[in-house]
Amino acid sequence: MFRRYSIILMAIILVLTLMAGCKPVAVTQDGASSKTFTWQLATAWPESMFLQEIPQKWAEDIEAASGGRLKIEVHAAGELVGGGEVMDAANMGSIDAYHAATNMWIGKMPAAPFFTTIPMLMDDSLRLGWIYEGGGLELWQKMYDEQNLNIQVIPLGFTGPETLAWSNKKMESLEDWEGVKYRTAGWWGEILRNSGVSVTTTPAGEVYSNLDRGVIDAAEFATPNIDRDLGFDEVAKYYTGPGMHQPTTMYYLGVNKDAWNKLPDDLKEIVMVSARSTTLWSYTRDQHESMEANEYFLEKGVTPVKVDEETQQTLQEETVKYLDSQAEELGGTFKETWESIKDYRERYMKFKDLMVPETE
Numbered sequence: 001m002f003r004r005y006s007i008i009l010m011a012i013i014l015v016l017t018l019m020a021g022c023k024p025v026a027v028t029q030d031g032a033s034s035k036t037f038t039w040q041l042a043t044a045w046p047e048s049m050f051l052q053e054i055p056q057k058w059a060e061d062i063e064a065a066s067g068g069r070l071k072i073e074v075h076a077a078g079e080l081v082g083g084g085e086v087m088d089a090a091n092m093g094s095i096d097a098y099h100a101a102t103n104m105w106i107g108k109m110p111a112a113p114f115f116t117t118i119p120m121l122m123d124d125s126l127r128l129g130w131i132y133e134g135g136g137l138e139l140w141q142k143m144y145d146e147q148n149l150n151i152q153v154i155p156l157g158f159t160g161p162e163t164l165a166w167s168n169k170k171m172e173s174l175e176d177w178e179g180v181k182y183r184t185a186g187w188w189g190e191i192l193r194n195s196g197v198s199v200t201t202t203p204a205g206e207v208y209s210n211l212d213r214g215v216i217d218a219a220e221f222a223t224p225n226i227d228r229d230l231g232f233d234e235v236a237k238y239y240t241g242p243g244m245h246q247p248t249t250m251y252y253l254g255v256n257k258d259a260w261n262k263l264p265d266d267l268k269e270i271v272m273v274s275a276r277s278t279t280l281w282s283y284t285r286d287q288h289e290s291m292e293a294n295e296y297f298l299e300k301g302v303t304p305v306k307v308d309e310e311t312q313q314t315l316q317e318e319t320v321k322y323l324d325s326q327a328e329e330l331g332g333t334f335k336e337t338w339e340s341i342k343d344y345r346e347r348y349m350k351f352k353d354l355m356v357p358e359t360e
Contacts (some may be wrong), residue, residue, distance in 0.1 A: 023305040034069065035069070037070050037262070037267070038071045038072075039071070039073065039096035039097050039107045040080065040096050041059070041072050041097040042079070042095050042097075042099075043075065043076055043100065045076060048080075048229070050229070051157065051251065054099065054156060055099040055156065058253075058278040061277065062258050062271065065273075070271070072097070073254060075292070080094075083100075087149070087254055091150050093150075093256050098122075099157070099251065100254065100304075101116045102140070103115075103116035109143055109144075110326070111330075111334040114338070115136065115140045118319070119188045119244060119246070119319045120244050120316040121247075121319060124248050125162060125348070126345060126348050127158075129348065131250060132276075135344075136340070136341075140153050140252075142333060146332075150257045151254045154275050155254055156279060157250070157251030157279055158282055158283040159222075159248070160243075160287050160290060161241070161246065161248070162220060162221070162222055162246040163227050163240065163243065164241050164245060165238070166235075166236035166240075167236055167348045168236055169242065170218055170238055170303075170305055171218060172305055173196055173311050174310075174314060177192070179196065179198055180196065180217045181198045181216045182199055182219065182220075183201070183221075184245060187322065188245040190322060191315065191318050191322050202215075202216055202219065207230075207232075208231060211236055212235040217289050218236075223243075223293075224289075224294050225286050227293065228289075228293040228296055233297050236302070238300045238305050239304050239305065242307065244316075248281065
């Protein structure tokens, strides 16, 4: 009898142990799982840069909106991996997500800059409309999928026009630009080389010192908001616009697809909605801070310069010519994306010409 009771007792203990190990996930009143997730996110930005605030703000909003069920630990460039290594790290699953700009990967994906910035051609409304409603996001994801990257693309962050040039030479017309040693990168550099500008690819960390020592004559880097923090007004006499090379810039969140697929649907929705709200926040915040930076530069005695309209028109034509030639040469997703942008831009310009007042 005792042995039988002992066997029964042992069976009960075994069942309880198994139940403890397979404890069902609690469910909230609205049916959402209460399981928690923690992501490690690395960025391409230093801690002190405004761009680092974008994923940090998003992470705070995510934790609040999810009731703590999804936490994002945000790390600046170099803390987990180098800024240029974040995409590879997320692709391999070493980190869950990263924040960067797609044009950083132009060496792997020639069409990458289309989803970050295009010289001359896309203002804020046009870029946002094309990305969210005009097929841009679908083409963006397609580009990554074609590279067999295990990355889910989510737009996260938006800034306005960048300073065209910090210089110690007035650069008002195309003739003024000829022979100038100008720091820039990407498509804009290729377009300017065709117009007689001596383009250099000075590393970001050396722009200030090279302007100060006269190693370069001019440089572009970021929006006035960010340029103010870097002190370019201390080493340059002229502050030039408009931001022809980068009229808008879109950043993004790259999420390892395995980490993404583990999230329940309601958390995925929170991620997406919060990303849109943070993108709006970054746009208005950068614009406001850049307006204040503009006033600060004027107070400091930096001379503002605006490139003449004839030069702007010439460089816009050169941009279209360059991208048309690249599309014919590369074909594939590059050409498909460029044709999508041109079609959407044509529709947008017709609408804008009719509906948007021309006011001073």
